[in-house]
Amino acid sequence: xxxxxxxxxxxxxxxxxxxxxxxxxxxxxxxxxxxxxxxxxxxxxxxxxxxxxxxxxxxxxxxxxxxxxxxxxxxxxxxxxxxxxxxxxxxxxxxxxxxxxxxxxxxxxxxxxxxxxxxxxxxxxxxxxxxxxxxxxxxxxxxxxxxxxxxxxxxxxxxxxxxxxxxxxxxxxxxxxxxxxxxxxxxxxxxxxxxxxxxxxxxxxxxxxxxxxxxxxxxxxxxxxxxxxxxxxxxxxxxxxxxxxxxxxxxxxxxxxxxxxxxxxxxxxxxxxxxxxxxxxxxxxxxxxxxxxxxxxxxxxxxxxxxxxxxxxxxxxxxxxxxxxxxxxxxxxxxxxxxxxxxxxxxxxxxxxxxxxxxxxxxxxxxxxxxxxxxxxxxxxxxxxxxxxxxxxxxxxxxxxxxxxxxxxxxxxxxxxxxxxxxxxxxxxxxxxxxxxxxxxxxxxxxxxxxxxxxxxxxxxxxxxxxxxxxxxxxxxxxxxxxxxxx
Numbered sequence: 452x453x454x455x456x457x458x459x460x461x462x463x464x465x466x467x468x469x470x471x472x473x474x475x476x477x478x479x480x481x482x483x484x485x486x487x488x489x490x491x492x493x494x495x496x497x498x499x500x501x502x503x504x505x506x507x508x509x510x511x512x513x514x515x516x517x518x519x520x521x522x523x524x525x526x527x528x529x530x531x532x533x534x535x536x537x538x539x540x541x542x543x544x545x546x547x548x549x550x551x552x553x554x555x556x557x558x559x560x561x562x563x564x565x566x567x568x569x570x571x572x573x574x575x576x577x578x579x580x581x582x583x584x585x586x587x588x589x590x591x592x593x594x595x596x597x598x599x600x601x602x603x604x605x606x607x608x609x610x611x612x613x614x615x616x617x618x619x620x621x622x623x624x625x626x627x628x629x630x631x632x633x634x635x636x637x638x639x640x641x642x643x644x645x646x647x648x649x650x651x652x653x654x655x656x657x658x659x660x661x662x663x664x665x666x667x668x669x670x671x672x673x674x675x676x677x678x679x680x681x682x683x684x685x686x687x688x689x690x691x692x693x694x695x696x697x698x699x700x701x702x703x704x705x706x707x708x709x710x711x712x713x714x715x716x717x718x719x720x721x722x723x724x725x726x727x728x729x730x731x732x733x734x735x736x737x738x739x740x741x742x743x744x745x746x747x748x749x750x751x752x753x754x755x756x757x758x759x760x761x762x763x764x765x766x767x768x769x770x771x772x773x774x775x776x777x778x779x780x781x782x783x784x785x786x787x788x789x790x791x792x793x794x795x796x797x798x799x800x801x802x803x804x805x806x807x808x809x810x811x812x813x814x815x816x817x818x819x820x821x822x823x824x825x826x827x828x829x830x831x832x833x834x835x836x837x838x839x840x841x842x843x844x845x846x847x848x849x850x851x852x853x854x855x856x857x858x859x860x861x862x863x864x865x866x867x868x869x870x871x872x873x874x875x876x877x878x879x880x881x882x883x884x885x886x887x888x889x890x891x892x893x894x895x896x897x898x899x900x901x902x903x904x905x906x907x908x909x910x911x912x913x914x915x916x917x918x919x920x921x922x923x924x925x926x927x928x929x930x931x932x933x934x935x936x937x938x
Contacts (some may be wrong), residue, residue, distance in 0.1 A: 467527075474523060485512050532637045553608040583631055626684040733779065733853070785829060786830060790861045797837075861882045883905070
């Protein structure tokens with residue numbers, strides 16, 4: 452009922468386990484206190500300084516709390532075959548389905564009132580969790596799990612579950628949305644019973660939708676209420692399309708929120724083992740993300756070379772000589788997109804007055820071309836300055852992992868302070884974490900070196916211009932640290 456509240460009804464978050472709720476809430480309280488301590492520990496007028504001992508202590512305390520939450524299974528999590536143990540990230544509607552379907556505070560066979568309230572406030576039933584599950588698909592698994600827990604489930608619980616499924620269909624839930632499995636027997640769920648019933652499907656290699664989930668359960672039992680679910684799924688929505696699509700999206704997420712958004716997106720995009728599938732997955736997420744996910748772009752190297760300098764991409768004060776980067780759908784599949792990781796040479800400017808960075812990029816692409824035997828005209832470059840809207844850079848910066856995953860080559864330019872900079876290390880960390888490119892290239896002086904995957908120094912302990920950013924970097928490295936990719 453608050454102003455702007457509806458824009459956040461689809462925000463993503465972790466899901467605490469009911470059995471560890473007291474510990475989980477206490478841990479979240481400590482995290483909030485530690486986050487505040489990190490943000491206020493440094494002088495706001497002091498930039499790019501080595502991290503003091505008190506701040507190091509804050510970073511490790513915050514990381515320890517996150518790891519304790521995962522180790523204690525306070526938050527629902529799963530073992531991602533590529534990324535290690537991750538929290539399940541989902542909207543609040545999904546969490547309500549887990550806890551309040553087939554019972555809750557509903558009366559006389561009706562669903563809990565929270566579902567109708569959330570849908571009326573703009574909850575989108577087609578938003579996926581980080582596992583790729585929309586609310587309808589989760590509701591089918593929950594219905595099976597909760598009505599199967601007792602040999603004789605109450606008629607009221609069965610009726611309220613069927614009514615919720617009907618409510619979701621009436622609000623535009625699409626049973627044909629497919630879920631991409633992990634195709635790996637190492638995948639494992641550390642969640643509630645309703646999610647664990649889907650583990651076999653997630654370990655497989657076949658896309659599945661709501662009908663497939665129902666078929667999966669019908670193979671285990673032939674309860675008559677499951678046949679009623681099939682009838683519900685075959686119905687179509689009764690609401691106008693334009694009404695179903697009127698979901699508000701917050702323009703810019705906070706850093707705390709953005710970490711959940713990052714986990715949500717890379718958990719899905721990293722399941723693909725080739726760039727075409729990852730790019731297709733990015734386009735799907737761009738269209739359906741419950742947050743502002745800017746379209747990935749890249750700049751043709753031939754255009755950069757013709758300009759003779761690194762252009763600034765700015766939608767408010769555009770460079771008259773630079774029309775802007777090319778959108779991902781318009782990038783030819785035959786070219787290689789190079790993610791460029793580099794240290795800016797001046798405040799607000801990646802290059803110096805001598806064009807040093809521009810010359811380094813030209814040298815990098817030339818040597819890549821020679822090494823890979825690919826014409827320089829078939830290279831595009833992703834660089835923050837030329838591909839992220841500098842008039843509002845935060846959404847693009849928050850999408851860095853997705854952009855890395857969609858590139859063909861990861862390259863970095865050696866500079867004396869590069870390995871001290873927190874954001875440079877963050878790009879190295881995400882490249883190593885995602886493993887979307889088997890190697891990386893480093894330009895050192897006039898030579899280019901191909902490097903294997905190696906852990907990088909801890910991004911959370913690097914130098915920052917804005918100290919509050921350390922909260923985001925600490926949270927990210929803590930959540931991903933179970934994969935062991937930080938020195």
